[in-house]
Amino acid sequence: MKNKNIISKLKTADLRGRGGADFPTYLKWQIMADTVSSQKYIVANGSEGEPNVLKDGYILKNYPELLVEGLKIALDTFKGSRAFIFLRRDYYKKYKKKLEKLIGKMPITVFREHGGYLSGEETVLCEEIEKNLPARPRTRPPFPGQAGVYGLPTLINNVETFYYVAKIARGEYKKTRLYSITGKVPYKGVFELPVNMAIKQILAETKNTPEFDYFVQIGGGASGDVLLSSETNKLVNGSGAIVVYDKEQTDPWVLMHTWIDFFMRENCDKCTPCREGTYRILEMIRDRKFDKKILEDLFFVLENTSYCALGRSIPLPFRSAIKKLL
Numbered sequence: 189m190k191n192k193n194i195i196s197k198l199k200t201a202d203l204r205g206r207g208g209a210d211f212p213t214y215l216k217w218q219i220m221a222d223t224v225s226s227q228k229y230i231v232a233n234g235s236e237g238e239p240n241v242l243k244d245g246y247i248l249k250n251y252p253e254l255l256v257e258g259l260k261i262a263l264d265t266f267k268g269s270r271a272f273i274f275l276r277r278d279y280y281k282k283y284k285k286k287l288e289k290l291i292g293k294m295p296i297t298v299f300r301e302h303g304g305y306l307s308g309e310e311t312v313l314c315e316e317i318e319k320n321l322p323a324r325p326r327t328r329p330p331f332p333g334q335a336g337v338y339g340l341p342t343l344i345n346n347v348e349t350f351y352y353v354a355k356i357a358r359g360e361y362k363k364t365r366l367y368s369i370t371g372k373v374p375y376k377g378v379f380e381l382p383v384n385m386a387i388k389q390i391l392a393e394t395k396n397t398p399e400f401d402y403f404v405q406i407g408g409g410a411s412g413d414v415l416l417s418s419e420t421n422k423l424v425n426g427s428g429a430i431v432v433y434d435k436e437q438t439d440p441w442v443l444m445h446t447w448i449d450f451f452m453r454e455n456c457d458k459c460t461p462c463r464e465g466t467y468r469i470l471e472m473i474r475d476r477k478f479d480k481k482i483l484e485d486l487f488f489v490l491e492n493t494s495y496c497a498l499g500r501s502i503p504l505p506f507r508s509a510i511k512k513l514l
Contacts (some may be wrong), residue, residue: 194261194357195221201356206243206365207233207308207346207427209497213353219333220266220343229342230262230271231317232350234279235301235308239450240409241429243366244347246378248275248283251351256290258350261357262343263294271296272337273347274313305454309496310336310344312456324458325496348428367424369396370409371432387420387430398432403512405431410450411501414508440513441476444506448473451502461490462499469506478510 198214205211220228232255236244247255259271273287273296280300287298301307302316303323314336315323336342345353348366355361365383370376373396381390387404391397398417405412407426415422417435424430433443448470455462465486472478487503494500 194265194353197356198353201352201361201363203349203352203356203361205346206348206352210425213345213349216333216343216345217262217265220341223334223341225341226268227340228266228269229317229337229340230259230266230269231313231337231342231344232259232271232273232347233308233310233313233344234273234275234347235305235313236276236279236347237305237308237454238408238410238427238429240368240370240405240431241427242368242370243378243428245279246366247347247351248279248287252283252287253290254351254354255347256287256294256296257357258353259296260294261353262345262350263296266343269295272299272317273297274299274301274307274317276301276307303456305450306456306496306498309498311496313344314342322456324456327495365428368427368429369394369432370429371404372398372402372434373432384423387415387422387424390424390430391420391432396432398434401435403433403435403438405429405433405505410447411498411505413504414512416512435513438513440509441473443513444473444509445470447505451498455498459493459495459499461494462502465490465499466502469502 195214195217198217203213205213234244263269263271277300284298299317302321306312307316309325310332311326312323314332317337332342332344352361363383364380367379367381367390375394375396379394381393403414403416405414406424407413408429409431448466452466457463468486490499490502
């Protein structure tokens with residue numbers, strides 16, 4: 189096999205998942221390799237439903253051959269496996285034909301997601317591929333690496349992760365990642381820069397350093413953490429998104445309203461914390477007044493009892509915005 193040492197190469201490169209969880213890629217692949225099964229599945233997750241995250245679309249447009257190459261390496265690594273490229277609807281419409289030409293006769297299917305933001309959650313993704321609709325999150329464990337699509341071992345990595353798997357196999361990985369920069373900046377877009385570059389350096393390198401008092405939301409345009417300009421010596425986490433806001437011209441209540449609208453619209457209503465918690469937060473935002481005790485109770489329940497990462501991620505942006513902007 190051409191890339192028989194790929195797992196050790198992924199470990200040496202210290203490649204982390206690029207969908208937001210930051211999980212070591214080699215470990216996911218090793219768990220898959222250690223699981224005994226005559227049939228396994230591989231999924232490139234291109235749902236990318238978080239606001240202001242653009243990197244997977246950038247790869248699909250400009251480097252689809254590297255995505256397919258990364259999937260081929262996975263197929264070669266896990267014998268008897270089949271693969272899916274799981275795409276949100278607009279990506280599916282734009283890139284399906286181009287991808288299918290690159291795929292040729294390889295056992296890779298380009299799949300269109302049925303839902304929205306929540307479709308990117310690993311267990312919902314498995315449900316959609318199985319056509320169990322409407323898809324809802326599964327209880328974990330078992331994790332997809334043990335029992336994913338059709339109850340079989342399933343490796344799920346982000347589109348960007350497979351892009352870098354191909355680069356690592358080629359010996360071209362330079363410890364970089366893709367950053368989506370949006371908001372009040374002159375040069376919006378996707379930039380490939382070092383993984384250990386601080387927010388302040390990224391903005392300077394891309395000529396996007398604001399001349400006004402600003403704050404940023406990093407990791408996602410809904411679930412990301414809020415940082416003041418004085419805190420931009422930190423690294424970017426999550427999915428690599430940076431959204432820049434003018435501190436003086438941004439009404440934090442309006443901003444928080446857009447977040448809670450997003451979470452209410454995109455949650456599946458399966459679990460009470462998301463269904464009821466988001467509505468209670470919305471009520472307080474409408475009144476422009478937080479009851480701190482009730483709010484912390486809501487956050488505690490969301491973080492500790494939500495079925496999936498959507499509910500668990502809700503408190504982060506609100507906690508940081510309340511502390512730093514109100």
